[in-house]
Amino acid sequence: MKHTRLLFVLVLCFFVLTSLTAAVHTSVPVDHAVYRILDVAQIRGLIDNQIDVKPYSASRILSLLQTIASRPETLSKSELEYIQQLIASLNASYGYEPSDLQSLLTTGYLRSYDAQKGLGASFGITVDTQQTFSLSEKGEYDSRNALVAFLKSDIGSHISFNMDFGLVFDKLNNRVFLPGEFTIPGEGFYMRLTEGGNPPSSIPFDKINTSLVLTPELSASFFDGDVQLRWGTIKRDWGPGLNNLMLSADARSFDAIDIQLNLTSWFRYSVMSGSLGKFSLDNIDGEPFLSDRYGAKEDRVNYRYDNNFSAHRAELDIGRNFTFAIYESTVWQKRFELSYLNPFTVYMFQQNSLGDMDDVFAGLDVSYTLPSKARLYGAMAMNEMNVVGNPITMLKAPRNMFAFQAGVVVPLPIGSFSSLTFQWTYIGPFVYTHYPLRKLTGTVDKTGGTTSDPIVITTDTGRTVTYDGTTIVLSAKGPDDAETITIADAQWYSSNSYTLTKDGRTMIEEKDGKYLIYETYAETNYVNKGENLGYPLQPNSQEFLLQLDLGLPKGWTTQFQAKYQARSGQYGYSLDQFMLYAIDDQYPEKDFWNHVFNHTLSILVSGTKKLDGMPISLTASYRFIADWARPVDESTTPERFDGLTTVFGAWQDPTFNHIVQVGVKIFY
Numbered sequence: 001m002k003h004t005r006l007l008f009v010l011v012l013c014f015f016v017l018t019s020l021t022a023a024v025h026t027s028v029p030v031d032h033a034v035y036r037i038l039d040v041a042q043i044r045g046l047i048d049n050q051i052d053v054k055p056y057s058a059s060r061i062l063s064l065l066q067t068i069a070s071r072p073e074t075l076s077k078s079e080l081e082y083i084q085q086l087i088a089s090l091n092a093s094y095g096y097e098p099s100d101l102q103s104l105l106t107t108g109y110l111r112s113y114d115a116q117k118g119l120g121a122s123f124g125i126t127v128d129t130q131q132t133f134s135l136s137e138k139g140e141y142d143s144r145n146a147l148v149a150f151l152k153s154d155i156g157s158h159i160s161f162n163m164d165f166g167l168v169f170d171k172l173n174n175r176v177f178l179p180g181e182f183t184i185p186g187e188g189f190y191m192r193l194t195e196g197g198n199p200p201s202s203i204p205f206d207k208i209n210t211s212l213v214l215t216p217e218l219s220a221s222f223f224d225g226d227v228q229l230r231w232g233t234i235k236r237d238w239g240p241g242l243n244n245l246m247l248s249a250d251a252r253s254f255d256a257i258d259i260q261l262n263l264t265s266w267f268r269y270s271v272m273s274g275s276l277g278k279f280s281l282d283n284i285d286g287e288p289f290l291s292d293r294y295g296a297k298e299d300r301v302n303y304r305y306d307n308n309f310s311a312h313r314a315e316l317d318i319g320r321n322f323t324f325a326i327y328e329s330t331v332w333q334k335r336f337e338l339s340y341l342n343p344f345t346v347y348m349f350q351q352n353s354l355g356d357m358d359d360v361f362a363g364l365d366v367s368y369t370l371p372s373k374a375r376l377y378g379a380m381a382m383n384e385m386n387v388v389g390n391p392i393t394m395l396k397a398p399r400n401m402f403a404f405q406a407g408v409v410v411p412l413p414i415g416s417f418s419s420l421t422f423q424w425t426y427i428g429p430f431v432y433t434h435y436p437l438r439k440l441t442g443t444v445d446k447t448g449g450t451t452s453d454p455i456v457i458t459t460d461t462g463r464t465v466t467y468d469g470t471t472i473v474l475s476a477k478g479p480d481d482a483e484t485i486t487i488a489d490a491q492w493y494s495s496n497s498y499t500l501t502k503d504g505r506t507m508i509e510e511k512d513g514k515y516l517i518y519e520t521y522a523e524t525n526y527v528n529k530g531e532n533l534g535y536p537l538q539p540n541s542q543e544f545l546l547q548l549d550l551g552l553p554k555g556w557t558t559q560f561q562a563k564y565q566a567r568s569g570q571y572g573y574s575l576d577q578f579m580l581y582a583i584d585d586q587y588p589e590k591d592f593w594n595h596v597f598n599h600t601l602s603i604l605v606s607g608t609k610k611l612d613g614m615p616i617s618l619t620a621s622y623r624f625i626a627d628w629a630r631p632v633d634e635s636t637t638p639e640r641f642d643g644l645t646t647v648f649g650a651w652q653d654p655t656f657n658h659i660v661q662v663g664v665k666i667f668y
Helices: 002-017 034-043 058-069 077-094 101-107 347-353 391-396 581-586
Strands: 109-114 119-134 141-155 159-170 187-191 209-213 217-222 227-234 254-264 267-275 307-318 322-333 359-370 374-384 401-412 418-427 437-445 455-458 464-467 471-474 483-486 498-500 506-511 514-522 541-552 556-568 596-610 616-629 655-666
Touching: 034 058, 034 077, 034 359, 034 374, 034 401, 034 418, 058 077, 077 541, 101 109, 322 347, 347 359, 437 455, 437 464
Parallel strands: none
Antiparallel strands: 109 119, 119 141, 119 655, 141 159, 159 209, 159 217, 187 209, 217 227, 227 254, 254 267, 267 307, 307 322, 322 359, 359 374, 374 401, 401 418, 418 541, 437 514, 455 464, 464 471, 471 483, 498 506, 506 514, 541 556, 556 596, 596 616, 616 655
């Protein structure tokens, strides 16, 4: 214990005495309220057209806020005060102002700066707690508590970095969130410190568990911010909407190298390549979790979610008020692949030339500003387009995997930079999904095996396969359930040459008098750490969103949000389902509304209060949820890999939930 205290004192003294500013070029998180202000300011013509790739650096945001503040005649008194408060707050978090031991309890950090050398550093902590309770279901609550230590620094006038280390102490419960809004804050895994580090395998947690938080970032800015370079583990939001189709603000953070080029006043280009992560968990409320469960050494060779992510986006301003953008991304297996690392390549062409193994997503979006009145935007994206021709036929074609989004943002002449947003989002069947990649792992002699003397083999993955002449029995292994396939009753595809397990992850091919066993070795679904990278909806879903953001005096902001979500079960309605291209002609035309199996209505009222003169922010919210559903009919053919033959039962009585959330953030 004495050694631990001594080490802490030495580290503290090092950070206090070293003249290493506070990372003015590092990013401001995508959920910061300042982005709403900038959006409204852009519509009102207070600032020029901005790139729809977030986060922005603190230096860029401060410059934009100062531009707004320089036009006081266009602002109300409360708006000008609000902008000045934001500038002061961001300068405190990212600027150069010194902070010594005497002001430590007020600021939450220590900072020194050598103006002559252009070197400085700040060292401090943040404390964050968020408690979410159901008023309808006794005992259902979610508790999140984080303590993060950080070192922020500037090196000269162009380079900044942030180094942090945090612990979270959480009791996670998905039942007090909308399904698309529940996310896991910890990294890698959780463990129970009081039980020898035993990791939980499912959510909801029954006890407090501990995990890590790491968001390192190294950023550089050149040519007055027109060239931005970043290497960091942060959240990103690419596109003009509230969450976006290719890369959403609600997606888990991942480590990537970003390049942003503002090449002219009317053309901007952004590109990134990064490493997607895993999170060790079996399921959430019984639903499979799309990540690898950390296990024994022999299981590691069977990990499936080892993927990278590359994306790029080009934006073109046509006149002052119209912006057109085209974008593309790919989820690809971790390998040394220069084709995807080239920042100016075309991913779709590259993945075709590499053997069509990776998950490519591409689209375009447009936005149009009615000066001082509204901004309208629309986006479409696709995983695959197989049918081209009549627009109606294209929209209904099952193998055309489309997603759409459209919205409008209207500034309101009340409060400070208030706005009203309406947005519609549609995620089609099989969007964000990809077929699993399999390899040959075992062979069974078709001519052998009887009931009394079955053939038993072990595949390369360690899975036991038993054949008795009429059935093939697969043992449970990792994420694969035990399953019995009766040869005579199985559905065979491609000229009766192969069949699949229910989840589609294992294929059995009949060839040359043998049964060849192919097991999944890689999954390239559009997920990171088990959660969707894109818009936070399952495939084959629609959402209608209405949101009022209202800025009030004295550090208050409020939000009213209403969401209606519908989920269709025709086919391809889950991220773990995929289309089997060998039978693409067997899928009927898309018919969303005649196959809906779940309706959800949500109403949220929330408020945030920033305390004057103190680094403390308080939040509170109330949410009402009404849910109507019809479950899978277990007495009929069970769900299969594509969801095509799923039969749903009768509609159940609606369920209602009332959720209250409170939170406090200190030293941010």
